[in-house]
Amino acid sequence: MNAPKVGFLASYDWLEQVPDYPFPEVAFAGRSNVGKSSLLNALVLQRRLAHVSAAPGRTRSINFYPVNGAWMLVDLPGYGFARVSKQERQRFRDLILGYLLHRRQMALACILLDSRHEPTAGDLSLLEELELHYRPYAVVLTKADTLVHAHAQERLEQIQGLLRQCNHCMGVVLTSAHTGAGRTQLWAIIQKAVQQCKPITDRA
Ligand SMILES: Nc1nc2c(ncn2[C@@H]2O[C@H](COP(=O)(O)OP(=O)(O)OP(=O)(O)O)[C@@H](O)[C@H]2O)c(=O)[nH]1
Ligand SMILES: [Mg+2]
Numbered sequence: 001m002n003a004p005k006v007g008f009l010a011s012y013d014w015l016e017q018v019p020d021y022p023f024p025e026v027a028f029a030g031r032s033n034v035g036k037s038s039l040l041n042a043l044v045l046q047r048r049l050a051h052v053s054a055a056p057g058r059t060r061s062i063n064f065y066p067v068n069g070a071w072m073l074v075d076l077p078g079y080g081f082a083r084v085s086k087q088e089r090q091r092f093r094d095l096i097l098g099y100l101l102h103r104r105q106m107a108l109a110c111i112l113l114d115s116r117h118e119p120t121a122g123d124l125s126l127l128e129e130l131e132l133h134y135r136p137y138a139v140v141l142t143k144a145d146t147l148v149h150a151h152a153q154e155r156l157e158q159i160q161g162l163l164r165q166c167n168h169c170m171g172v173v174l175t176s177a178h179t180g181a182g183r184t185q186l187w188a189i190i191q192k193a194v195q196q197c198k199p200i201t202d203r204a
Contacts, residue, residue, distance in 0.1 A: 003046075004045075004067050005067070005069070006044040006046060006066065008065055013061050014094075020200075021064070021072060021200075024071045024072070024200065025064075025072045026073055026074065026110065026190050026194065027100065027108070027109045028075050028076060029110070031113075031120065031122065031123065032077070032078025034113065034114050035112060035177055036112055038142075039140065039177045040065070041177065043073075049065060050063065057077075057081045061077065062075070062099060077092045079093070079096055079122055100129075102133075107193045107194050107197035109135060109137040111137050112142050115141035115144050115146075127163070127166075131169075134168060136170055137168060139163065139169065141156060144176040144179075144182065145179045153174075156172060160172050173189065
């Protein structure tokens with residue numbers, strides 16, 4: 001894969017501010033610090049496009065990155081981060097769930113889970129909500145470089161088993177933003193979702 005042409009377009013604090021862009025969108029969502037911004041950068045082979053931080057709660061707004069002038073990558077704030085005010089947590093929740101469950105431009109939600117840990121109750125309830133709302137998603141296991149191969153495979157099989165009965169899951173991928181593992185596989189799932197996405201203007 002050649003490096004795609006990607007830039008930063010805009011950032012919004014509230015979903016109501018986001019324009020009706022005429023492109024399919026692929027969102028990265030997951031717990032705070034799971035590696036969303038890092039994986040987004042790794043996917044498009046850019047080091048500093050989305051802001052990365054070792055401290056959780058780095059991404060606080062919804063960020064749009066056009067890819068090859070044809071579709072958009074969308075970086076969301078993380079959920080499950082305790083050290084934010086009640087109002088800020090509610091804003092994150094409205095932004096994340098509002099986007100993932102209702103944004104009509106969304107071709108795919110990449111739901112990131114840390115491959116080192118069991119999925120949390122919050123992760124599982126998000127996956128359930130996506131199923132209930134007929135929303136297309138892929139589950140992306142992050143930081144695979146931190147595990148020995150056998151443990152990473154065990155986690156992959158556990159999550160695949162968990163999603164066996166699901167109708168809207170387009171794949172489960174083991175990735176590492178540090179080594180680039182799983183990048184080609186994730187790119188293929190994204191391309192398929194973008195191609196399957198009906199033209200935005202055709203939809204009510
Ligand atoms: N070992 C390893 N560390 C990673 C990987 N991806 C991300 N990290 C680290 O995890 C931390 C969080 O990364 P971010 O990409 O900022 O995570 P995020 O999900 O965007 O975080 P928020 O925006 O705060 O929700 C950083 O210290 C990264 O260097 C990976 O593939 N392997
Ligand atoms: Mg981030």
